[in-house]
Amino acid sequence: MTDPLDLDEFRRNGHALIDWIAEYLGGLEDRPVIEPVAPGEVRAKLPAKPPMTGEPFSAMLADLDDVVVPGLTHWQHPHWFSFFPAMSSPPAILGELAAAGLGVQGMLWSTSPAATEIESHVLDWLVDLMGVPQSWKTTGPGGGVLQMSASDSTHTALVVAREVCRQRTGAPAESMVAYTSSQAHSSVEKGGNVAGYGHVRLLEVDDHFAVAPATLRDAIADDLAVGLTPAFVCAAVGTTGTTAVDPVRAIGEIAREHHLWLHIDAAYAGSAMICEEFRDHQDGLELADSYTFNAHKWLATNFDCSIFWVADRRPLIDTLSIVPPYLRNAASDAGEVIDYRDWHVPLGRRFRALKLWWVLRSFGVEGLQAMIRRHIAAAQRLDAWLRTDDRFEVIAPTPFGLVSFLHVDGDEATDALVARLNDAGFAINGSVANGRHFIRVSIGSTWTEDRHVDALRSAIDRLG
């Protein structure tokens, strides 16, 4: 008979699971990156009812091999070049384990001070590491908080912007307008809908897939002319489509002129800012009201770990705190303690800062910088090689780890190449920009080495 609360069993089971994970990660290269599985196939392996009495842990481990793994798409596979990376790493996995083991709730400073203070401290470290404005530190007027995803961060920014606009103009949400690039992540449009904006404008982009300032200016003028209320603009530092970079400073100046909230979505590319040479891409950040990037994309930390910074935390807390003013905490207002429940929609929160803290310490700053530089160098080598081959056209700059190209014979040839590369064991997305199909090669998985990128290049050469 098994006892799920027996701590000696926990030790044995835990050691076995750690070993299983090491073997899984070390053996990924020998598996297909996308397991072939039909709808319903996984469920068909599961019993119709849960067991009445407890099963031994060996049954869970066996089902990892028999049910789970054959039903996965392996995001940690070295041949993962799809979407963006969802990086993980051994220190991050162990940080997640430690947080689960401690089982504390950091909703208030007082419900586990270490959870709040380590989060504030590590996000303040990142302010220095990434060269974002010093005023965003929790020791200044702004501050950082961990959210589940960039979608949550952007939705939060949209809600705060809506309330700031409402107070300034008295306009209803139905007449408010949010602007972003047609190449931006879908979370901006979704967040605008969820927050009740009447209008979300997806602006046309230029030849480099970035928003031209004049396009934003014209859109604002058009909306003002018909009596709408421009409230929010999201500039992308690295769009989802092609990692295009919107001109932050020029957009920020327009936002200031028209009292729009400026949110920066650097969900993917933000991690690169730990290397000084890439920071030109975010020039103008001092004009931003909020900023998000996902350590769970490209900073070796497993999902969920999205950083959300605000330049001024007062409107954020005013919008999300449901404590009436007369009950407000003097210590919180003075910045002496932070109650993170007032910084996002959910109340409860895991101790997510632990894994980010461990990743920064385990790799060290130089280790993380070397990782980012290695990915970008590999992407730029692939970009350079593609430009030497007449069969291919690189359709966008390669400022980070994503290469965007197509087959010059047209959409059908491009789609066929995507299919052949997937058949050959590489996870790769096809997409569409300005009406043309193209191929996204996203380099940044934890276990992807130069030899895996070389193998992909050979496959493109052979199959293209």
Place this chain on the structure above:
Amino acid sequence: MTDPLDLDEFRRNGHALIDWIAEYLGGLEDRPVIEPVAPGEVRAKLPAKPPMTGEPFSAMLADLDDVVVPGLTHWQHPHWFSFFPAMSSPPAILGELAAAGLGVQGMLWSTSPAATEIESHVLDWLVDLMGVPQSWKTTGPGGGVLQMSASDSTHTALVVAREVCRQRTGAPAESMVAYTSSQAHSSVEKGGNVAGYGHVRLLEVDDHFAVAPATLRDAIADDLAVGLTPAFVCAAVGTTGTTAVDPVRAIGEIAREHHLWLHIDAAYAGSAMICEEFRDHQDGLELADSYTFNAHKWLATNFDCSIFWVADRRPLIDTLSIVPPYLRNAASDAGEVIDYRDWHVPLGRRFRALKLWWVLRSFGVEGLQAMIRRHIAAAQRLDAWLRTDDRFEVIAPTPFGLVSFLHVDGDEATDALVARLNDAGFAINGSVANGRHFIRVSIGSTWTEDRHVDALRSAIDRLG
């Protein structure tokens, strides 16, 4: 030199961390449940900058003891009687570890079919286990999804209700009204504000701290009379204050009559429904549009693991999907596959179902039922004892694991008892209901045994 990607190091470090967690959990009883720590004390132990080169894992482990643990409030301590429980258990901790080790993203069915199918299957198991309507299964018109917290679930319900109401009435969100009990969780008011409702009414409660149907009916009539648009009502099965139970059927009938969305917040008490004898408390669920409860409160699963069910998934997906109708997926519409990104605000998602699956299998249904019954029996014993003592007044029924009582000498005596109990090593909250201070004893921590409740009773006797 340490290599954070070395898998042999990961094994050694992982085994050491598992052992550390076993010792932490096994040794909690010897620590204060609330560590004495002043604002800033944790941060003062941290270096101003992250290290430039990697630190060995032994440094992280040492800091767990030196920095983290002395700065925590130990939610897993057997003397935890505060707020509600945030249960964890060895199988849940290992499920979280496995999910982190796999590192997959289940945003779409196709990005890891097993993550979606196991989630749907386990939530369908719970439909049977908890006696909620069969139509809420993913194999029917409704369906369940894991969210981060009940706050997220309730916010999602408010957003969908807003869009349903807008389509029916054309009213702007600013004129819409959401109703709930004055004793309901703050997430209803917060979610209403975030979703842009013009009005959130916190209804007065009866002597048992529940909403009387007539109170809701009158409030709706008043709002209609001034031209507002009632849109949403949340009935609590177990309020945060005293675990009062709103009359679901009567509220549901009023909701149907006035086309309000009926959301059930059973965040804490929902877990008790795995025992048939407590289901009277949720009679009338077939009138509900959505329901949430937190396995991370009282079902031995670590945060985050909030279940959100809808009776009909179409308005949910219509509201949250940003894929235009002409691109909709025939397989999704047919119920063949589910893309959970369209069921909540965030896009990305961890494989949270894994830990819930492991908890159900490791305890077995009977093991979890026994745990719930043990907690409720302990609460009812404490309730019965308090009622025999003239110094105390039990102010509310004890249908679940929470006992609500006060000192008959008044607020000062009640507050003093809370302070003395905390000084004596028990984590206990004071609160306020109908203007009177009272004491909340929440029994449900994983490691709390009858002897710990007996120790608390002795302390109440001695210090009261």
